[in-house]
Amino acid sequence: MNFDFSEDQKFLAGEARKFLSAQCTTAHVREVLNDKAKSHHEGVWKQVVEMGWLGTAIPEEYGGLGLGMLEMCVIAEEMGRALAPVPFASTAYFFAEALKIAGSEAQKSDILPKVVSGEVVGCYASSEGPGNPDPAKLSTSFDGSKVSGTKIPVTDGDIATHAIVLAKEGAGASLVLVDLNGPGVTRTPVETLEPTRSHAEIKFDGAPGQRIGEAGAGGDLHDALLNRAAVLLAFEQLGGADRCLEMATDFAKERYAFGRPIGGNQAIKHKLAEMYVKNQVARSNCYYGAWALSTDAAELPEAAAASRLAASEAYWFASKENIQTHGGMGFTWEVDCHLFYRRAKLLAVQAGSPKVWKEKLVSALERKNAA
Structure with a gap:
């Protein structure tokens, strides 16, 4: 069986790599990093919207390209490789996917075309502080028409025009669509290790909202959404990890010490070899996740957790060893290594830490073995 991407997907x-290599360089990333007034790169974001990538997995009847999740995985990998400082993941992986799996026909017809056009920038607000969001212990509430509570940190919450909020409703939890430019919403930027992907604290004080999906189904929808987003985030991590390996390899060939390239030293060879092995393990798991996601397979919870864990480990290791390979200069602000290390640390905890996904993987395997 061939798990590789098709020729069209390759x-x-x-084409995505060519575009991002020219229009989203590390110089663009540094523009956002060095300017505290910028939460994202507006020029890059405008071009991403114009390329139609936000509509990659959105059906044609809602203004999208109607391609599918495999194509979204392909683009996610290239976005991760380029460290794109834009709210693509929040809008495409979380917000749009939540609407696709739980939104009513009216909600999808109204919002999804605006996502494709860039008029709507989305985010997913589930976290209420340290720890994994637990639908059974939420403080943010929804009374059927209005949302009250605080969500922190919300990725791209300061940029977004709309949010999907996980809130308590009655004895259960629900997903709620909120216009962040409407009444009852206060947003405050939150500083993180990785300023090129912004975060915010969002306070809701009787903000008008529309339920997404059935009342009380928020817990199951939250898990389903995270499984889908986890695979796409894993591809972002894979793209970043592969770029770190390339950077380290190129430097090891070009940097001379004692009259020969440092890549000739056994210690450096071992670093590069271990980076390669971890990246290949991550790629295998990501392809498994892509298959499960694109076919809506029963194995998706297991595949999502496996891809997430492998990609998190590979990206963290590759970004760390890339710095080490560059030696003393690898730690400096001027060298790009730290840009990838920052993103690796951030993505490792977005949508749940490795500990959370290890527990998810164990639970998925237990259910599979018990069946």
């Missing part, structure tokens, strides 16, 4: 990846 062509899409190549």
Whole structure:
């Protein structure tokens, strides 16, 4: 069985890489990093919208390209490789996917075309502080028409025009669509290790909201959404990890010490080899996740957790060893290594830490073995 991408999907990846290599360089990333007034790169974001990537997995009847989740995985990998400082993941992986799996026909017809056009920038507000969000212990509430409570940190919450909020409703939890430019919403930027992907604290004080999906179904919808987003985030991590390996390899070939390239030293060879192995393990798991996501397979919870864990480990290791390979200069502000290390640390905890996904993987395997 061939789990590789098709020729058309590989062509899409190549074109995305060409575009991002020219229009989203580390210089663009540093523009956001060095300017505290910027939460994202507006120029890059405008071009991403114009490329139609936000509509990659959105059906044609809602203004999208109607391609599918495999194509979204391909683009996610290239976005991760480029460290794109834009709210693509929040809008495409979380917000749009939540609407696709739980929104009513009216909600999808109204909002999804605006996502494709860039008029709507979305985010997913589930966290209420340290720890994994537990639908059974939420303080944010929804009374059927209004939302009250505080969510922190919310990725791209300061940029977004709309949010999907996980809130308590009655004895259960629900997903709620909220216009962040409407009444009852206060947003405050939150500083993190990785300023090129912004975060915010969002306070809701009787903010008008529309339920997404059935009342009380928020817990199950939250888990389903995270499984889908986890695979896409894993591809972002895979793209970043592969770029770190390339950077380290290129430097090891070009940097001379004692009259020869440092890549000739056994210690450096071992670093690069271990980076390669971890990246290949991550790629195998990501492809498994992509298959499960694209076919809506019963194995998706297991595949999502496996891809997330492998990609988190690979990206963290590759970004760390990339710095080490560059030696003393690898730690400096001027060298790009730290840009990838920052993103690796952030993505490792977005949508749940490795500990959370290890527990998810164990639970998925236990259910599978008990069946």
